[in-house]
Amino acid sequence: MLRNWVLPELRLTVTQTAQELEIARQTLHRVLAGKAAVTPEMAARLARLCGMPAHFWLDLQLAHDLWHAQHALADTLERIPVHALPDTLKTDILTRHGRT
Amino acid sequence: MLRNWVLPELRLTVTQTAQELEIARQTLHRVLAGKAAVTPEMAARLARLCGMPAHFWLDLQLAHDLWHAQHALADTLERIPVHALPDTLKTDILTRHGRT
DNA sequence: TCCAGATGTAGCGCATCACGTGACAGAGGG
DNA sequence: CCCTCTGTCACGTGATGCGCTACATCTGGA
Secondary structure, X not given: OXXXXXXXXXXXXXXXXXXXXXXXXXXXXXXXXXXXXXOHHHHHHHHHHHOOOHHHHHHHHHHHHHHHHXXXXXXXXXXXXXXXXXXXXXXXXXXXXXXX | OHXXXXXXXXXXXXXXXXXXXXXXXXXXHHHHOOOOOOOHHHHHHHHHHHOOOHHHHHHHHHHHHXXXXXXXXXXXXXXXXXXXXXXXXXXXHHHHHOOO
């Protein structure tokens, strides 16, 4: 993602990018290697750097974290009662607070 | 949000909800009071409980965290160089990995 | 051939934070 | 009066992002 598309396009090395982002070289490397998550602070830095929306980077991380959480809590989730919420209320809340 | 719409509709108290989610009562309270963030694990539990999508709860938290990050790093972000990324590449990446 | 820079990887310490637990106080209903 | 629910605080723990140091590898230029 970042390494294969953005950095080559900007003609930036990992070391240079880390300097411009004002973070440690290893910190950026951990993100690139998937060893660390994309934090909101990191997303804000990346958004500033290349113009991609911050929530884009965060949504990628979010989907990843959610996937892990659902699998780690699979057996626990099965024990949680499922309550019916009226669709009218559901759609009402989603339209009120949903992303455009 | 949770307290004002979902819980009254389900006729659930905070204590009961915490028991059904298999978490400590104080943990749920911290989330309701905004003292703690909605983690992916918590979002998965809430999604199971009331049927609202997990990414909905996480998007709420995400927007909040991002807002804080951008303000906390305001002066730092100003020092990060802005690089122009071709719109063709931008939209290409967004369509590839963007949420529907 | 030699060397400087970039990169990958590992370990250490620090700060932050979600979470559980125990405890205490106030409000409200039977 | 007692019980439940609730809000709040304090403490400890485990996880994690981050900076830093250090070492090995590789590549391109002098």
